[in-house]
Amino acid sequence: MRYLHTMVRVKDLEKSMAFYELLGLKEIRRMDSEAGRFSLIFMAPEGQPECPIELTYNWDGDKGLPSDSRHFGHLAYEVEDIYALCQKLMDAGVVINRPPQDGHMAFVRSPDNVSIELLQKGERLAPAEPWASMENTGHW
């Protein structure tokens, strides 16, 4: 597995980027989605592109989130085999909140409800049961 980023949500992108730039972080990658109406900005210290934060900015705001608790989004890791890992977690009693229906992405929560994103390394895997038809559980 490989650490990818720590995600935090931002309400005011310009103000937030200015803040993180003051700290010394620099934008290393950016994705704007017209369709999804969101932007993802990756910012990292110089020489540490492997340790970025991901700023998630929803153009229309984050509705329905509790006041203070979701500014931190999740920890993200890339994994060798998302099906094998989810099976191992499930066997150990971990709820797969967002199963890898698409062979690409899953979410679980730590015992303290820290949201953790798992992303399949490389190409997404071919759809496979029990994942393809597994329902989502709760939120993450």
Added chain:
Amino acid sequence: MRYLHTMVRVKDLEKSMAFYELLGLKEIRRMDSEAGRFSLIFMAPEGQPECPIELTYNWDGDKGLPSDSRHFGHLAYEVEDIYALCQKLMDAGVVINRPPQDGHMAFVRSPDNVSIELLQKGERLAPAEPWASMENTGHW
């Protein structure tokens, strides 16, 4: 500056370490404080010791914390000159919630209240004003 870790608080250390080990993280460093009655466990993916999470475990529990909002603790960065950076932040209107009175550590919060720890690289700096006598502000 250099990314150090993402800190998360855990209520049940054994259960939490088991969870993160299932994910594939390994303990790389540990500090137990008898005096402070806490343990810090750093866990990272293999080959990425520079991208750890820090599990903070308070032996007597985390009292007085809101239900769901403080499991995520903070992002931590090591900086070249903590006084210079705090001055730059303050000049830009950022509140230094925990000023570097000790020449070693400071805390600020992002525009979205994400807590950010700043640690002086190497030896702590000699005490200097305005930091040495600056009061803490709010929480972080």
